[in-house]
Amino acid sequence: MIIITSVIFATFTARAEVVGSVDTVFKVFGPDHKIVVEAFDDPDVKNVTCYISRAKTGGIKGGLGLAEDTSDAAISCQQVGPVELNDNIAKGKTEGEVVFRKRTSLVFKKLQVVRFYDKKRNALIYLTYSDKVVDGSPKNALSAVPIIPWK
Template sequence: MRMIAAALLMLPALVPVQSQAEEIAQVGVDWVGNDIVIEAIRDPDVGGVTCHLAYFERSVLDRLSQGNWFEDPSNSAIQCSRTGPVDVSTLRPGAPEDVFSEGRSLLFKSLRVKRIYDAENRVLVYLAHASELSEGSAKMSMSTVPLPVEEAGARPTD
């Protein structure tokens, strides 16, 4: 039983984190100390794309009053922008790839950012969503980064 508990505690550490987030700001939203945290996440495989992820972080007072001590809400918002040259030559079109993952509860919930390369439309799609062990989560946010024809590997039309 102890081995199972230890394995469950290590589960968030076993999930690969592709990119590190840099906290940009915390915005206080109420008198009990709940905050909205905004982080910058640079895409490690593409370069030239930075996503800003906003999510809710509960205060100690809110955790005590709600009785759910070890979990933050799944709500998030994401916006991604070009911040330099973009190279998509190593990406597989249509294949969701992990960019970022961060634990949102003690054991079973994480906030994830995935990238999908839509080669036909010359767009990078970034999806922020919660991953939960049971019942999943329908809470998500999406952002797109359009690519110029020359960066998407397509030939310009005359």
């Protein structure tokens, strides 16, 4: 008798809240193309919030969730209270860990934010980029959060 077991590893990424949006192209049918601004809190670092602006494709395909969004995005992260690093982050064991992921096409493309810790400068670095199963994009944006004592 053969017993097959599988282990599923779940990675927890932050959920974004829409802060606002602006229309960039009017579409007669379906929603307009827009830039969406979203906020998320780092799931593993207390008191760091990141804001992402990203392109959202409208039109009929966009309204149905079938359009592929462009790889354009920007990020800004801030310390919003006393930062608490867990041991794995402080020791550099989680370099390049995905803290946020958003699907930007029906199947193969996603926008990601990964975190690095610069121990020498005591700062957290957040990199956003878009990837695809076959062909990713070199477009990226970066934000650094110096960890400052909080009163």
